[in-house]
Amino acid sequence: MSEVHEAKDNKLKQLPDELQLATAAHVKYVQSLDTRVTEYGYWMTQHLRLNGVYWGLVALHLLGHPEALPRDETIEFVLSCQKDNGGFAPAPNHDAHMLYTVSAVQILAMVDGFDELERRGKGNGKATVGKYIADLQNRETGTFAGDEWGEEDTRFLYGALNALSLLGLLDLVDVNKAVDYVVACANFDGGYGATPGAESHAAQIWTCVGALAIAGRVDLIDKEKLARWLSERQVANGGFNGRPEKTADVCYSWFVLGSLEIIGRRHWIDGDALVEFILSAQDPEKGGISDRPGDMVDVWHTCFGIAGLSALGYPGLEAVDPRYCMPKSTIRRILGE
Amino acid sequence: MESLSDTVWDVVICGTGLQQSLLALSLSRSGKKILHIDPKEYYGGPDAALSLQEAERWQTEQASSSAASSSIFSSARIWQPSEGAGLSSSRSYSLALSPQIxxxxxxxxxxxxxxxxxxxxxxxxxxxxxxxxxxxxxxxxxxxxxxxxxxxxxxxxxxxxxxxxxxxxxxxxxxxxxxxxxxxxxxxxxxxxxxxxxxxxxxxxxxxxxxxxxxxxxxxxxxxxxxxxxxxxxxxxxxxxxxxxxxxxxxxxxxxGGTSEIAQVACRAGAVGGGIYMLGTGIETVAERSGDSDELVEIQLTNGTPVKTKLLVRGDEERVADxxxxxxxxxxxxxxxxxxxxxxxxxxxxxxxxxxxxxxxxxxxxxxxxxxxxxxxxxxxxxxxxxxxxxxxxxxxxxxxxxxxxxxxxxxxxxxxxxxxxxxxxxxxxxxxxxxxxRGLTSVKTDGNMVQLPAPSLSLAFDDSTLQSVHEAWRVTMGSASQEPETDYMIFADREPADDYDDED
Amino acid sequence: MSSHDIPRTSGFRTEEQTYQELEKIKKYRDLEDQFYSLTAANNYEYTPDLFQLTTKLLKLNPEYFTAWNVRRRLLISGLLSRSSRGSSRSTALSTSSSSGTTTHSSAALSPSRSTETPPSRESQTPGRPGQNGTTAETDKAGQDTEAKKAAAAENDANVIQSELAFIFPLLKDYPKCYWIWNYRRWILELAIEHLPAATARRIWEEELGLDSMMLTRDRRNYHAWAYRRYLVAKLESAELGGKSMVEEEFDYTTRMTRVDLSNFSAWHNRSKLIPRLLDERRASDVARRAFFDEELGRVKEGLNVGPEDQSLWFYHQFLMSNVTDYVGRATIIPNLDFKDRITYVTTELDEIEELLEDFDDVKWIYEALMEYTLSLQRLQERQLDAAEKERLAVWLGKLRELDPLRNGRWDDVAADCKL
The missing domain is CATH 3.90.660.50 (Polyamine Oxidase; Chain A, domain 2)
Known part of the structure; x- marks a missing residue:
């Protein structure tokens, strides 16, 4: 059962035509992404291909057009990116990395394709993927590396908990240690950074808060301080920045809003102003959303812009889960929550 | 190669002060035939940076020449408290006449x-x-x-x-x-x-x-x-x-030497673009003209050479009013x-x-x-x-x-x-x-095919209005071509590939 | 990661532009195809062709992380000598190696190495002496071993320097690319493993200079600040024969905030350094209090000239949390008595209120007055009195007027305070 925001519940003010969500254009835009072979940028971003599918698919699901990318081809592509070690690469000839492995799991979750992974994935399907992820945990500190070369970042920790929880394999890792690590990343301002000692950053905060939420430890967050810092991300034009004194960017709509939602403070920002900012960054004709009004659109900002709108209850959009940045209906189906 | 006299120049620029030099830079890819002269033995005119020897000669000229009374410069005097003790060689110095930040x-x-x-x-x-x-x-x-x-x-x-x-x-x-x-x-x-x-x-x-x-x-x-x-x-x-x-x-x-250096670099660009440069050569006389702007300007250089040009651009270095x-x-x-x-x-x-x-x-x-x-x-x-x-x-x-x-x-x-x-x-x-x-002339004066650029500004920080005069002189020189949309002003590609780290090709 | 700050264009391309774009794509894809075929065919043994290919690809696209990975494998398997200091941290995490080829390959000792070309053209690695003889023979002679070690160290130093030189311009052009920073860290770790301690330390020290330069170019660069903390931690460690740099780093944040008071990254780093700084100074309670007063004075000087600056207010909050919010936390002034705590808060309230005389339209002032009034009440474990409530109502009114975006928050405060 999907959960769609109904217009009648919505308090958003009436916006002019050019600031209405261009749903059809966005669907077309996402569908076109894999056909832009005459653009240099297409070839330069092969290392993001699988992420791109995830971002596009989230946008389509939230827009209410989950069928706009063919399910079979999607599963086919995801499985073609898997390496022998169980991890996923962004595209068949690349190396595996946590970032793409998480995307692969999320995509399969959205298209209900775990069975296919069990049947046709490398090794023992879900278990092999789970092992790849679990092996990247630093058993001393609890955090996770992105791949065999050892870079550590709370983005990977979050990704690991996200993917493992979807796979039902959280018990493969030391969740308590991971939680301790996230707590060690907290700063005086209530926010979190990429490692202990690092400056608070809206995107890192979402991964840390999301990880704690998946681990069921939202109680460890200094909600007042964090909400204060997060609410200050909204600037005069309605958009959010990622750190103090920076310019607003559509992607932070999601990172800030998702975090505020998890700690129950979504009402501390001005939703109407944010909706206007996101919609003014969309290309109403050709579809897609950019970082800020007037810039080139891309699928990353399209995904997080639409996710932001969904979190604000924009009419006609599917509800988004603030922990996973995936449709609530998908999470409910998988976790049975 | 044609001699100076046989060539019909598109423009003769007299003086290598900052404005004339920037004009030369702006024309350096225009394909125009440019003769750029300066009566002084150094670049920069009133914007020059001088060695001690050049400063000495400059002072003497200012003091003695008959033109001195009408020059924008006056009362030049050099004083060396201890007869030059402690100074290095003349060429270790370049003293800017009109330094601007x-x-x-x-x-x-x-x-x-x-x-x-x-x-x-x-x-x-x-x-x-x-x-x-x-x-x-x-x-x-x-x-x-x-x-x-x-x-x-x-x-x-x-x-x-x-x-x-x-x-x-x-x-x-x-x-x-x-x-x-x-x-x-x-x-x-x-x-x-x-x-x-x-x-x-x-x-x-x-x-x-x-x-x-x-x-x-x-x-x-x-x-x-x-x-x-x-x-x-x-x-x-x-x-x-x-x-x-x-x-x-x-x-x-x-x-x-500040703007003097910019003038030299601009002249170098003019020379690379095919302009002919002659220092120590000024204008002796300009022939009387009927006032028809299609008529060529006939000039006698100080070295005796007659030259013909479609346009003459000069700088102003004369005091205009007391x-x-x-x-x-x-x-x-x-x-x-x-x-x-x-x-x-x-x-x-x-x-x-x-x-x-x-x-x-x-x-x-x-x-x-x-x-x-x-x-x-x-x-x-x-x-x-x-x-x-x-x-x-x-x-x-x-x-x-x-x-x-x-x-x-x-x-x-x-x-x-x-x-x-x-x-x-x-x-x-x-x-x-x-x-x-x-301060001499403060704006461009155009009279048929004669253009006079204003004297250097006295302000201590470079004054952007100086550039408007150069742009105006460029428009006159380029004629109708300056109106065409593809004609960029002062926008050029590197003549040689830039020295960056990209070693491809 | 995405198209940040690229203006949207009409999307219309002339025939010529289309042709040029297709040519560019062809050139890039040709490189990529060669790269795939070479990586598929070999088990990451070093070959000059493959190494050059990664150079070319990464210059065109430094986000191409697989090419960085291949480059690492090539360095380990071919260009670098075996570790001279015994560890093998330069290899990958052993459990999750994707190809199983990241352990040292026998190719490292293959005689064919003497025919290799240097890693990259712009950073010509001088010839590597000592590699002309075959390894089997030289190994026998004892005195040659030392010479061989020295030659290996020189070779490794050249390789490492040449890699650092290769990355530097890429980092300048793509200062936010994760993969470049990661690779650079990995190369630096190699220096510890492969080079004499003094040489390794010098390389790491120079790196701090490079980081300062990156921070001069972009003083908020998240990567460069993270890299700085990483470099400093390593330079302080026994591994590099280091000692604490907390004083120097603290001074660095002072200088950085003097360039730009709004540099929250610098204030943040400062907040992290202070507890260590005081511990290492073995500061007495008196010294700690003097330090605290000076720091509070500094941020208030800042607020005096920039009360609209949230970085300064956050830092002010950090300092004041040492007074108000001290239970169970390491603080700057742990042994402050209760009376002094109250005095600090009331003094701040007075001084902040004084700012209103010149800046009555700055929302941060009202917010701070509100926060510290509530802190005071919490500290004294009492209810708000009527006068406080009245003042809070006025400040909230100003906040609603000056900062309506956060009205939901002001509603919550009003409800909590039963206004």
Missing amino acids: IHTSSTLISQLVSSRAYRQIEFLAVGSFFIFKPSPDPSSQSPPSLSRIPSTREDVFSTTAIAARAKRSLMKFLKFVLDYNSAPNSEVWQPRASEPLSAFLAEHFNLDAELQAYVLALTLSLDGRITARDGLATIHRHLTSMGVFGPGFAAIYPKW DAQEISRLVTIVASPLSSLFEVVVEGAPAPAVAVIAFPPGSVTEEDRSVSEYPVYAFAHSSSTGECPSGQSVLYFTTLATSTSEAVLQSALDALLSALRDGDEAPKCLYQLRYKQS
Whole structure:
């Protein structure tokens, strides 16, 4: 059962035509992404291909057009990116990395394709993927590396908990240690950074808060301080920045809003102003959303812009889960929550 | 190759001052036949930077030549306190005749970048602006001092010279200037646009005399009576230039003589583009013409060669009227690196090569106890400008010319050296060049196929309006082609591939 | 990661532009195809061709992380000598190696190495002496072993320097690319492993200079600040024969905030350094209090000239949390008595309120007044009195007027305070 925001519940003010969500254009835009072979940028971003599918698919699901990318081809592509070690690469000839492995799991979750992974994935399907992820945990500190070369970042920790929880394999890792690590990343301002000692950053905060939420430890967050810092991300034009004194960017709509939602403070920002900012960054004709009004659109900002709108209850959009940045209906189906 | 006389030149440019040279740069890819001459043996005309020998000859010319009475320069005099002791060879010096600092937001910089000429120029940072403070009690032994002018929020934060409440007033003003053209701020100053800036500062921002002096110093206003309109514009330029090219500086100065260096680089671009260059060659006569602009201009060069050109562009180096604005200048070589003026004050900032010292009106006292009526400004150039050998510095003093201005400059020099004393001894002066410079023509004069560019501006910071004259002369030279949409002005590709790390191909 | 700050264009391309774009794509794809075929065919043994290919690809696209990975494998398997200091941290995490080829390959000792070309053209690695003889023979002679070790160290130093030189311009052009920073860290770790301690330390020290330069270019660069903390931690460690740099780093944040008071990254780093700084100074309670007062004075000087600056207010909150929010936390002034705590808060309230005389339209002032009034009440474990409630209502009114975006938050405060 999907959960769609109904217009009648919505308090958003009436916006002019050019600031209405261009749903059809966005669907077309996402569908076109894999056909832009005459653009240099297409070839330069092969290392993001699988992420791109995830971002596009989230946008389509939230827009209410989950069928706009063919399910079979999607599963086919995801499985073609898997390496022998169980991890996923962004595209068949690349190396595996946590970032793409998480995307692969999320995509399969959205298209209900775990069975296919069990049947046709490398090794023992879900278990092999789970092992790849679990092996990247630093058993001393609890955090996770992105791949065999050892870079550590709370983005990977979050990704690991996200993917493992979807796979039902959280018990493969030391969740308590991971939680301790996230707590060690907290700063005086209530926010979190990429490692202990690092400056608070809206995107890192979402991964840390999301990880704690998946681990069921939202109680460890200094909600007042964090909400204060997060609410200050909204600037005069309605958009959010990622750190103090920076310019607003559509992607932070999601990172800030998702975090505020998890700690129950979504009402501390001005939703109407944010909706206007996101919609003014969309290309109403050709579809897609950019970082800020007037810039080139891309699928990353399209995904997080639409996710932001969904979190604000924009009419006609599917509800988004603030922990996973995936449709609530998908999470409910998988976790049975 | 055709001889000079057989060629019909598209344009003959006479003089290699900054404007004529920038014109040559702007035409360097036009395919036009250009003859560029200068009666002097060096580049730069009134913007030149001279060796000691060249300065000597320049002074003699100014003093003796019959033209001297009508030149924008006058009263040139050289003085060497100890007969040249302590000086290095003549060519170790290049003394700039009209030194100007260039704000980083100036259009000149963007034109040098878009024309790729900047690749041949080494830009140095203009660092601190100081204000001169006379000794509190002339009879006491306490020497005069210099105080750094805070011009950013961080400067205001760091300075201990201003009280907390006064800092707030100053910050309010600085914030106001950054946004002075916004509707609410315009409403505040527009009604008082022609009033003196100092009155506006006092009445609207409650700045005391000392803070007013700080703000006025930043304008480099020659008479100290700048209007609110012009003052806000120049301070806005200063503040928005700050940090553009790196932390800690708002203006730059080209190594090896400032605008003189830019003129040379521009002429080099003209030569690479096929222009013919002849120094030591001026115009003897220009033939009488009927006034028909299709007619060629016939010129007799000083070396006797007749040449024909479709257009003649000259610079103006003649005084136009006796009441034209005039300044007194004093250039002096000092036997000290004056290191305290060139300190790096913020993290990551380049070592400055130029410092600016402002002497507010009344701060310079002469022997007869009279005080200066107008501000005096000094540019201190370290040896990294290439204008003097290491261990020495060059000081350039400027003030409005009056009957006592020469004496005022001398007093300002003495006072500054006294403020800069290190231990008991004040830095020693090795050489002095003094002269007056007046403002000539202030706008382009076009008469058929004769164009006259204005005389150099007397302002101490490069004045972007200078570029409008060059652009105008370019339009005349290009004729109808200048109207075509594909004709870019001062936008060129590199002649050789840029030296970056990309080793492909 | 995405198209930040690229202006949207009409999307219309002339025939010529289309042609040029297709040519560019062809050139890039040709490189990529060669790269795939070479990586598929070999087990990451070093070959000059493959190494050059990664150079070319990464210059065109430094986000191409697989090419960085291949480059690492090539360095380990071919260009670098075996570790001279015994560890093998330069290899990958052993459990999750994707190809199983990241352990040292026998190719490292293959005689064919003497025919290799240097790693990259712009950073010509000088010839590597000592590699002309075959390894089997030289191994026998004892005195040659030392010479061989020295030659290996020189070779490794050259390789490492050449890699650092290769990355530097890429880092300048793509200062936010994760993969470049990661690779650079990995190369630096190699220096510890492969080079004499003094040489390794010098390389790491120079790196701090490079980091300062990156921070001069962009003083908020998240990567460069993270890299700085990483470099400093390593330079302080026994591994590099280091000692604490907390004083220098603290000074660095002072200088950085003097360039730009709004540099929250610098204030943040400062907040992290202070507890260590005081511990290492073995600061007495008196010294700690003096330090605290100076720091509070500094941030208030900042607020005096920039009360609209949230970085300064956050830092002010950090300092004041040492007074108000001290239970169970390491603080700057742990042994402050209760009376002094109250005095600090009331003094701050007075001084902040004084700012209103010149800045009555700055929302941060009202917010701070509100927060510290509530802190005071919590500290004293009492209810708000009527006067406080009245003042809070006024401040909240100003906040609603000056900062309506956060009205939901002001509603919550009003409800919590029962206003």
